[in-house]
Amino acid sequence: MRVLILGGDGYLGWPTAMRFSARGHEVAVVDNFSRRRWHVQHGTGSLTPIGSLVDRVEAWHQVSGDEIGVFVGSIEDGDFVDRVIAETLPETIIHYGEQPSAPYSMKSRATAVETQYTNVIGTLQLLFSIRDRVPDCHLVKLGTMGEYGTPNIDIEEGFLEIEHKGRRDTLPFPKMPGSLYHLSKVHDSHNIHFACRIWGLRATDLNQGVVYGIETEESARDERLITRFDYDEYFGTVLNRFCVQAVIGHPLTVYGEGGQTRGFLNIRDTLQCVELAASNPAQLGEFRVFNQFTEQFSVSELAELVKRSAEELGYPVEVRTFPNPRIEAERHYYNATNTKLIDLGLKPHLLGEELVRSMLRIIERHKDRVIERAILPTTRWKPGELMGEVEAAERPS
Amino acid sequence: MRVLILGGDGYLGWPTAMRFSARGHEVAVVDNFSRRRWHVQHGTGSLTPIGSLVDRVEAWHQVSGDEIGVFVGSIEDGDFVDRVIAETLPETIIHYGEQPSAPYSMKSRATAVETQYTNVIGTLQLLFSIRDRVPDCHLVKLGTMGEYGTPNIDIEEGFLEIEHKGRRDTLPFPKMPGSLYHLSKVHDSHNIHFACRIWGLRATDLNQGVVYGIETEESARDERLITRFDYDEYFGTVLNRFCVQAVIGHPLTVYGEGGQTRGFLNIRDTLQCVELAASNPAQLGEFRVFNQFTEQFSVSELAELVKRSAEELGYPVEVRTFPNPRIEAERHYYNATNTKLIDLGLKPHLLGEELVRSMLRIIERHKDRVIERAILPTTRWKPGELMGEVEAAERPS
Numbered sequence: 001m002r003v004l005i006l007g008g009d010g011y012l013g014w015p016t017a018m019r020f021s022a023r024g025h026e027v028a029v030v031d032n033f034s035r036r037r038w039h040v041q042h043g044t045g046s047l048t049p050i051g052s053l054v055d056r057v058e059a060w061h062q063v064s065g066d067e068i069g070v071f072v073g074s075i076e077d078g079d080f081v082d083r084v085i086a087e088t089l090p091e092t093i094i095h096y097g098e099q100p101s102a103p104y105s106m107k108s109r110a111t112a113v114e115t116q117y118t119n120v121i122g123t124l125q126l127l128f129s130i131r132d133r134v135p136d137c138h139l140v141k142l143g144t145m146g147e148y149g150t151p152n153i154d155i156e157e158g159f160l161e162i163e164h165k166g167r168r169d170t171l172p173f174p175k176m177p178g179s180l181y182h183l184s185k186v187h188d189s190h191n192i193h194f195a196c197r198i199w200g201l202r203a204t205d206l207n208q209g210v211v212y213g214i215e216t217e218e219s220a221r222d223e224r225l226i227t228r229f230d231y232d233e234y235f236g237t238v239l240n241r242f243c244v245q246a247v248i249g250h251p252l253t254v255y256g257e258g259g260q261t262r263g264f265l266n267i268r269d270t271l272q273c274v275e276l277a278a279s280n281p282a283q284l285g286e287f288r289v290f291n292q293f294t295e296q297f298s299v300s301e302l303a304e305l306v307k308r309s310a311e312e313l314g315y316p317v318e319v320r321t322f323p324n325p326r327i328e329a330e331r332h333y334y335n336a337t338n339t340k341l342i343d344l345g346l347k348p349h350l351l352g353e354e355l356v357r358s359m360l361r362i363i364e365r366h367k368d369r370v371i372e373r374a375i376l377p378t379t380r381w382k383p384g385e386l387m388g389e390v391e392a393a394e395r396p397s
Numbered sequence: 398m399r400v401l402i403l404g405g406d407g408y409l410g411w412p413t414a415m416r417f418s419a420r421g422h423e424v425a426v427v428d429n430f431s432r433r434r435w436h437v438q439h440g441t442g443s444l445t446p447i448g449s450l451v452d453r454v455e456a457w458h459q460v461s462g463d464e465i466g467v468f469v470g471s472i473e474d475g476d477f478v479d480r481v482i483a484e485t486l487p488e489t490i491i492h493y494g495e496q497p498s499a500p501y502s503m504k505s506r507a508t509a510v511e512t513q514y515t516n517v518i519g520t521l522q523l524l525f526s527i528r529d530r531v532p533d534c535h536l537v538k539l540g541t542m543g544e545y546g547t548p549n550i551d552i553e554e555g556f557l558e559i560e561h562k563g564r565r566d567t568l569p570f571p572k573m574p575g576s577l578y579h580l581s582k583v584h585d586s587h588n589i590h591f592a593c594r595i596w597g598l599r600a601t602d603l604n605q606g607v608v609y610g611i612e613t614e615e616s617a618r619d620e621r622l623i624t625r626f627d628y629d630e631y632f633g634t635v636l637n638r639f640c641v642q643a644v645i646g647h648p649l650t651v652y653g654e655g656g657q658t659r660g661f662l663n664i665r666d667t668l669q670c671v672e673l674a675a676s677n678p679a680q681l682g683e684f685r686v687f688n689q690f691t692e693q694f695s696v697s698e699l700a701e702l703v704k705r706s707a708e709e710l711g712y713p714v715e716v717r718t719f720p721n722p723r724i725e726a727e728r729h730y731y732n733a734t735n736t737k738l739i740d741l742g743l744k745p746h747l748l749g750e751e752l753v754r755s756m757l758r759i760i761e762r763h764k765d766r767v768i769e770r771a772i773l774p775t776t777r778w779k780p781g782e783l784m785g786e787v788e789a790a791e792r793p794s
Contacts, residue, residue, distance in 0.1 A: 078510070116517060116518065121514060124510060132506075153564045153566045162557070162571070164551060171548055171571035173571070174559070175587065176594075177591070183588055190574070194574070194577070200779075327594070333564070382595060
């Protein structure tokens with residue numbers, strides 16, 4: 001299968017590229033290195049010492065004998081994406097090529113506009129190229145569970161059968177996302193659904209939970225193949241960030257009450273899910289939504305798990321409550337369905353102390369690289385709120 | 398009240414500006430003249446011989462003694478919109494400043510991207526300026542009934558109470574819009590809802606039906622005050638277009654079976670609705686949705702109404718079925734709620750033969766200006782479909 005991976009230099013994109021290459025597919029990746037650029041702008045970086053994309057592609061070639069094609073450019077540039085697709089004629093496109101951070105989207109007006117422009121216009125340009133160049137191609141798009149928000153009813157997979165005033169219809173699940181980043185993914189979902197309905201394209205929207213973990217089967221084969229690992233306020237997701245905090249002796253930063261509950265999955269399961277979606281494609285004209293997570297946890301539960309696991313390794317850990325920089329429910333009902341990928345054969349790697357300890361051991365090897373000032377949240381969902389409070393909370397109690 | 402009207406040079410924006418000015422409010426308008434530019438690009442124009450914006454503002458001053466402020470620029474330009482809002486400090490913003498055509502958004506990749514960029518990024522820039530400059534300001538945003546599509550259940554006003562697996566929540570009404578333009582309005586609605594939820598802004602989203610009519614109370618006071626009137630494939634909505642076709646002896650262009658049913662309203666009722674929304678503002682933090690139409694009609698019903706009305710005036714009228722350039726249901730259930738504006742006091746001007754005849758008489762005065770080649774649809778929702786069929790249908794039977 002010819003597979004094109006957008007965002008192939010990223011945390012998930014690079015391991016995905018190696019996985020499909022290892023399975024014998026013809027793989028090309030696209031990236032514009034925006035994540036690296038954002039890190040440079042913030043004076044931050046990956047915990048893991050990743051090589052350049054071409055260095056990693058070269059290392060992969062040495063290790064596996066397989067080639068991965070590289071295209072450098074932005075999908076918001078319609079001519080560029082059109083040329084790449086005309087040249088590679090992909091049968092599957094796996095689309096990670098977006099600005100992926102909620103706090104980054106809420107940082108400033110400029111980053112908000114950048115996020116919605118990059119994500120919505122980039123995906124729209126992509127849809128036109130698929131329509132005009134490879135209309136049979138299966139688009140596997142990374143969305144997020146955050147598109148749904150935290151409704152007071154069970155979250156279904158993309159659609160909801162509604163009975164209203166004696167009539168019935170199955171309609172898109174209503175969305176109440178919690179950031180301008182999450183909104184960009186909602187807009188994408190609506191646009192992609194339209195492209196399937198009107199143009200007959202085929203797509204799978206993977207509403208992914210929060211991913212944790214570092215190593216995958218392929219990256220473990222050579223240290224030059226390691227993927228990036230972020231722990232900073234913008235790109236570090238909660239469990240990864242807690243693990244880094246535990247190793248460097250920083251209090252675990254629980255925002256607010258800690259009752260915020262979300263779906264989570266191991267990076268190894270991300271690869272399984274994307275593979276399952278790609279090898280069981282949607283039908284032409286079909287817009288499928290899979291909720292891609294394996295377990296639900298609250299933030300407090302994760303903090304306690306990391307604390308227990310780290311203390312076993314001899315790290316003393318403090319869990320500390322910080323004023324919540326986000327506007328979100330801190331106690332809420334949350335029950336999301338996730339059976340479609342299980343039905344396709346997903347075998348989850350569940351989260352436990354042993355897994356956390358294996359992450360802690362990898363982090364330990366790189367702990368000298370941690371830039372500590374990048375950890376605490378400075379972005380407020382509502383500017384002007386909480387000023388001074390964080391500073392107070394930062395002082396040792 | 399200080400009122401800022403975005404898109405104040407347009408079909409609805411200009412009459413709205415005069416209405417608020419006539420009521421004694423302090424009015425300023427913003428426009429970047431994109432509608433005039435798009436017409437120039439297509440070699441088309443308004444049926445009515447409209448003056449420039451400054452000429453009309455000057456004429457309004459002569460007629461009424463009142464001043465309307467003018468700002469020329471694009472709201473996608475964040476610095477511009479920020480400066481305008483800082484200078485005018487509006488208490489109400491009425492936002493018509495978007496690309497308003499479904500066929501234009503489906504014309505090409507470039508116009509699709511332009512539509513979503515202009516509408517989504519423009520509105521996002523506006524939300525930031527409101528948040529940072531006038532957080533108490535009431536945003537009255539023009540959306541469209543087309544955001545809902547044609548679900549098989551009754552359409553409610555923005556939100557739906559859902560019971561699912563024994564639990565309940567009131568969530569945004571699910572959206573299945575029919576064009577990339579309509580999608581841009583769905584994206585806007587989600588972004589505005591977020592700004593109200595997170596930043597505490599206040600907004601009314603007017604999901605407007607298809608507007609018809611030419612004259613309003615204020616424009617009737619002097620012929621220099623007339624508003625634009627479009628009849629071309631891109632900017633001419635169905636009833637206005639049928640009326641022009643009847644006057645020039647062109648067959649009425651029913652697309653497909655003609656069972657497509659939508660909500661409609663008179664331009665005079667648009668002004669009433671916007672006034673009612675502005676004088677009964679949303680609460681801080683509230684995102685309100687009103688379905689703004691007064692009656693539902695199918696396309697065939699409108700064609701028959703125009704035919705009857707025009708024949709009374711001596712125009713022979715042929716109703717002809719054309720291959721549908723859109724992908725849409727041509728027979729479907731449609732029942733939308735529209736009680737909120739009625740509850741606020743809306744007194745509808747209902748559609749009847751007399752009203753159609755009054756439109757026909759105004760059109761008659763300008764019929765020499767009609768550019769006939771601009772009428773038939775050339776844009777296809779799915780490119781490559783129907784090629785040749787329209788050409789066949791165009792030949793006299």
